Amino acid sequence: MSQQTKLQTPRAAVNRLGSARSGTLHAWRQRLTSFALLPLTFAFVAILVSLVGRDFESARALLGSPCPAILLILFIGAGAWHMALGMQMVIEDYIPGEHAKTLALMTNALFSVAVGLAAVYAVLRLSFT
Amino acid sequence: MAEADPSQIPLEQRRPLSPHVQIYQWSPTMAVSIAHRLTGIALYVGTLGLAAYLLAAAGNARSFQTASALLGSFIGQLILFGYTFALMLHAMGGIRHIIWDAGHGFDPEARDKLAWGSLVGAGALTVLIWIAVFILR
Known part of the structure; x- marks a missing residue:
C-alpha cells in the first residue's frame, strides 16, 4: 500500500474514522x-x-404521585441513556462484521429510546389519569 | 474502507494479538469486571420488564393483576431477586469505577479490596432489600 498509488490525501483517508476532540x-x-x-x-x-x-388502586396512587413519578422518570431517562451507551461498547467489542455491527448499533439506539419512552409514557399516564 | 487480508501478510509483520481470555489466571478485579459487563447486559434486558410492568399498572385492573401474578410466582420472584442483585452489583461496580476514575485504589491490595468489597456490599444490600420485601408482604 504505497502512498503514491492513492489519490486520497492522508487526511481524507482517516476523516470521520476516529477521535476529533470527541474521543472522551x-x-x-x-x-x-x-x-x-x-x-x-x-x-x-x-x-x-x-x-x-x-x-391495583393503591399501587397506581403511589406510582402516579408527584415525587415517585418524577424520580421514576429521571431513573428511566438516565437509565435508558446509560444502557444505550453501555450496550454500544459491548457491540463495538464483540460484533466483528461492519454491516452486522451497524445494524446492532442502530437496533440498540432505537430499542433504548423506545423502551425508555414507553416506560415514561406509562408513568405519565399513571400521573394524569 | 478496504482492509488488507491479514492472512496475506507475513506472520512476523502482522499486528500483535492479545491472548485468548482463557489464558489469564483469574483475579478478583477480572471477575468483577466481567460481572459488571454481564450485569449491565442483564439489566438492559430487565428494562423491558420494568416498562412492561409500568404499562400494566397504567392499564386496567386485569393487566395489573396479570403482572402482579407473574412477578409473584416462583420464577417471577427468582427473576426479581436476580434483578436486585444485578442492579446492586452494577451500582457497586459504578462506585468502584468512580474511585478508580478519581485516581485512588490502584495498588494490588486496594484494588482487590474494592473488588471483594463491591461483591460483599451488593450481597448485603440485596439481602436487606429482600428482608424489607418480606416484612411488607
Whole structure:
C-alpha cells in the first residue's frame, strides 16, 4: 500500500474514522449518567419495595404521585441513556462484521429510546389519569 | 474502507494479538469486571420488564393483576431477586469505577479490596432489600 498509488490525501483517508476532540465524549456521558443513576437507583428500589402488598388502586396512587413519578422518570431517562451507551461498547467489542455491527448499533439506539419512552409514557399516564 | 487480508501478510509483520481470555489466571478485579459487563447486559434486558410492568399498572385492573401474578410466582420472584442483585452489583461496580476514575485504589491490595468489597456490599444490600420485601408482604 504505497502512498503514491492513492489519490486520497492522508487526511481524507482517516476523516470521520476516529477521535476529533470527541474521543472522551462517550466515556464522559457514561460517567455522567452513572453518577446520576447512583442515587436514582436507590430511590427506584425504595419505590419498588413500597409497592409490595399494594392492590391495583393503591399501587397506581403511589406510582402516579408527584415525587415517585418524577424520580421514576429521571431513573428511566438516565437509565435508558446509560444502557444505550453501555450496550454500544459491548457491540463495538464483540460484533466483528461492519454491516452486522451497524445494524446492532442502530437496533440498540432505537430499542433504548423506545423502551425508555414507553416506560415514561406509562408513568405519565399513571400521573394524569 | 478496504482492509488488507491479514492472512496475506507475513506472520512476523502482522499486528500483535492479545491472548485468548482463557489464558489469564483469574483475579478478583477480572471477575468483577466481567460481572459488571454481564450485569449491565442483564439489566438492559430487565428494562423491558420494568416498562412492561409500568404499562400494566397504567392499564386496567386485569393487566395489573396479570403482572402482579407473574412477578409473584416462583420464577417471577427468582427473576426479581436476580434483578436486585444485578442492579446492586452494577451500582457497586459504578462506585468502584468512580474511585478508580478519581485516581485512588490502584495498588494490588486496594484494588482487590474494592473488588471483594463491591461483591460483599451488593450481597448485603440485596439481602436487606429482600428482608424489607418480606416484612411488607
